[in-house]
Amino acid sequence: MDHPGRCIHIGDRESDIYELFCSAEIGAHFLIMAGDGDHTIADEMDEVAVKGLHHIEVRDSNGDPDQAVLEIRYRKIRPAADRKAEALSRADPDG
Template identity: 40%
Template sequence: MHIGDRESDIYELYCLVSELGTHFLVRPCVNRLAENSTLEEEMDNILPEGKEKYQIMLRQDEGRVREITLNVRWKRITLHPPIVKAK
């Protein structure tokens, strides 16, 4: 299992992970083509498995705290190559 953040949202990296016979967990930065729609549309249909509230300090406004809610959703999805890289 490989875990990555937005900087790891590289299609070629997904291909390599697949060739190695393993899996990838990533927070994507691109709304990729997935199954019969897009990644965003696929995930919009999934209910959160977990929900947690956090308080974070804002960098631009020292001393100010903001409460955020983190929703965790997951689904095994097959991604399609980007249109410009499809063969």
């Protein structure tokens, strides 16, 4: 990656892998994921106020112009894999 700071990773629960988290260590600033656990990223984002709007010009199924409006929300979160790795590192290897 020539410019990892310009990368935005977007993935579903299937992309919840170690290599993807390592991308954050080389300067990728955003890691956006979704999950199907008890508490999801969607749950987190429901608690955050809209910080901005982004309007995108699109065409509908008939080819007519339309507009999509994206709500921009963000917050710093700690990925579940990070918490799991921390718990494993504290585990008693002789236990």
